[in-house]
Amino acid sequence: MIRLYHIVKSYGDRDALRDVSLHVEKGELVYVTGPSGAGKSTMLKLLYGAERPTSGRMLIAGVDVAKMSRGQLPALRRNLGVVFQDFKLLPHRSVAENVGIALEVIGAAPDSIRRRVPAVLNIVGLKGREDDKAGVLSGGEKQRVAIARAIVTDPAILLADEPTGNLDGAMAVEVMEILQAINLRGTTVVVATHDVGLMDRFPYRRLRFVDGRILGGGAQAGGRR
Amino acid sequence: MKNSIFHAVRGLREHTYLAVVGTGVIAAALVLLGGYAMIVTNLGAVVSGWKRDVHVSAYFVPGQSPEAQEAARAELALRPEVELVELVTSAEAQVWMLERVPEVQPIVEELGEGALPASLEVSLRAAYTSPVALDAFAESLREGGHFAEIDYGREWVERSSAFLHTLTILGVALGGMLVLAALFLVGNTINLVVYARRDELEILRLVGASDGYILAPFLVEGALQGLVGGGAALSLLYGVHALVVARLLGGVPLALGEGGLAFLSPVAAVGLAALGVSIGVAAAGFSVRRFLSRLA
Numbered sequence: 001m002i003r004l005y006h007i008v009k010s011y012g013d014r015d016a017l018r019d020v021s022l023h024v025e026k027g028e029l030v031y032v033t034g035p036s037g038a039g040k041s042t043m044l045k046l047l048y049g050a051e052r053p054t055s056g057r058m059l060i061a062g063v064d065v066a067k068m069s070r071g072q073l074p075a076l077r078r079n080l081g082v083v084f085q086d087f088k089l090l091p092h093r094s095v096a097e098n099v100g101i102a103l104e105v106i107g108a109a110p111d112s113i114r115r116r117v118p119a120v121l122n123i124v125g126l127k128g129r130e131d132d133k134a135g136v137l138s139g140g141e142k143q144r145v146a147i148a149r150a151i152v153t154d155p156a157i158l159l160a161d162e163p164t165g166n167l168d169g170a171m172a173v174e175v176m177e178i179l180q181a182i183n184l185r186g187t188t189v190v191v192a193t194h195d196v197g198l199m200d201r202f203p204y205r206r207l208r209f210v211d212g213r214i215l216g217g218g219a220q221a222g223g224r225r
Numbered sequence: 226m227k228n229s230i231f232h233a234v235r236g237l238r239e240h241t242y243l244a245v246v247g248t249g250v251i252a253a254a255l256v257l258l259g260g261y262a263m264i265v266t267n268l269g270a271v272v273s274g275w276k277r278d279v280h281v282s283a284y285f286v287p288g289q290s291p292e293a294q295e296a297a298r299a300e301l302a303l304r305p306e307v308e309l310v311e312l313v314t315s316a317e318a319q320v321w322m323l324e325r326v327p328e329v330q331p332i333v334e335e336l337g338e339g340a341l342p343a344s345l346e347v348s349l350r351a352a353y354t355s356p357v358a359l360d361a362f363a364e365s366l367r368e369g370g371h372f373a374e375i376d377y378g379r380e381w382v383e384r385s386s387a388f389l390h391t392l393t394i395l396g397v398a399l400g401g402m403l404v405l406a407a408l409f410l411v412g413n414t415i416n417l418v419v420y421a422r423r424d425e426l427e428i429l430r431l432v433g434a435s436d437g438y439i440l441a442p443f444l445v446e447g448a449l450q451g452l453v454g455g456g457a458a459l460s461l462l463y464g465v466h467a468l469v470v471a472r473l474l475g476g477v478p479l480a481l482g483e484g485g486l487a488f489l490s491p492v493a494a495v496g497l498a499a500l501g502v503s504i505g506v507a508a509a510g511f512s513v514r515r516f517l518s519r520l521a
Contacts (some may be wrong), residue, residue, distance in 0.1 A: 045521075051519060051521065071435070073521070074434060074435045074438075075433070077433035079430065080433075082432075088424070088428050090425055090428065101428065101429065105429065105434040106433065200491065
């Protein structure tokens with residue numbers, strides 16, 4: 001599903017990623033881990049097209065993302081779900097509007113949006129909270145809304161950049177359980193995190209980044225542990 | 226389109242203050258532009274009136290018979306430059322003079338009949354009132370040998386033509402500058418709107434919205450603001466025009482032609498509103514595109 005070959009990403013003289021090659025199979029859940037500044041977030045940004053690699057090939061579902069023009073990126077992103085550490089929600093909009101925005105962008109009919117949003121909110125445990133403003137929710141609830149927005153279009157891949165970084169332990173476990181459930185439905189999930197305790201509790205293959213490189217190589221498919 | 230209108234209206238409601246400021250800036254720019262257009266139009270009408278009054282007096286050489294004078298009049302009436310030509314006989318000229326300047330009666334009586342020469346009073350068509358055309362017309366009259374003197378106030382014509390020319394250049398230059406200033410002001414105001422909504426734009430981009438999808442509601446917003454701003458500007462201009470006509474110019478004789486101080490023509494009024502819409506759309510398009518170009 002995701003194949004990176006000798007990816008290098010440089011910012012001026014500094015290399016954020018150095019010769020990174022990795023494979024993530026369809027339906028797999030993997031962690032991208034490592035200390036701060038190791039290149040976790042940079043790698044996820046490359047995957048959803050927020051950054052371009054300096055060199056190397058990057059295939060997502062067989063398409064070379066590195067060669068995509070700016071105008072082709074929206075099509076890629078409509079097939080990806082992305083969850084951010086800072087949620088990236090519109091605080092003055094309702095939960096339903098925040099989730100529905102991803103469906104509006106792909107041109108879903110209003111009826112379809114009205115049906116689909118409550119169903120997804122049910123999956124993330126926010127049933128009945130459609131009309132609440134996103135700004136008044138707790139951190140854990142906001143992250144659930146962000147996850148709901150990421151999966152409402154049924155993407156093949158879900159990318160989560162430090163999804164539990166702003167949450168306490170119990171909330172982090174709840175969010176991880178949701179991501180696990182989504183993975184069990186067949187979605188490929190990539191989670192960037194440095195929370196070792198969480199990774200130990202939910203053991204999946206780890207791609208450990210240190211100083212822009214993957215320790216031990218990332219090319220082997222791991223599947224679920 | 227329906228979706229864009231929905232998002233545009235919601236955007237205006239969510240950012241009412243900025244929407245009002247943006248609309249106000251468009252309205253203010255259009256008031257300046259419309260007011261300036263009215264001034265130029267009215268001044269142009271005054272100067273055009275001066276040009277319409279361009280009049281040539283051709284005085285016959287003494288001794289021309291009435292038949293020859295009439296023949297000269299008939300010949301002149303056929304020329305394309307001439308709108309109207311009247312023969313004023315020596316006797317008629319004398320009556321005219323004595324009616325207006327009775328003090329000269331002793332002199333006229335002393336000189337006897339034929340003291341004032343007969344003349345042809347020529348009104349020219351507007352297209353032939355430039356200094357060059359007037360010179361050419363006067364020269365052609367002199368060549369005929371019928372006339373002793375041709376009088377057409379050349380200096381006055383030159384001055385009014387130069388004034389109209391300057392007015393036209395100033396109109397285009399200042400009008401253009403006002404449009405640019407309006408674009409700049411409205412663009413900066415919409416930059417504030419875009420900045421206030423940067424999170425929304427970023428999120429839309431991240432969930433896969435194309436530039437066109439993001440841009441469309443802003444263009445609709447810009448058009449709505451331009452339309453409302455145009456309507457407000459026209460209303461204000463109309464109110465000021467009515468006030469000025471009713472209160473200030475009522476008793477003041479101004480050489481503004483038969484219609485007095487004119488408001489914008491219907492075409493100019495519609496054009497001003499359309500300009501408001503264009504400014505709103507262009508400023509929104511420019512600001513949002515510039516912001517989107519910085520997003521991945």
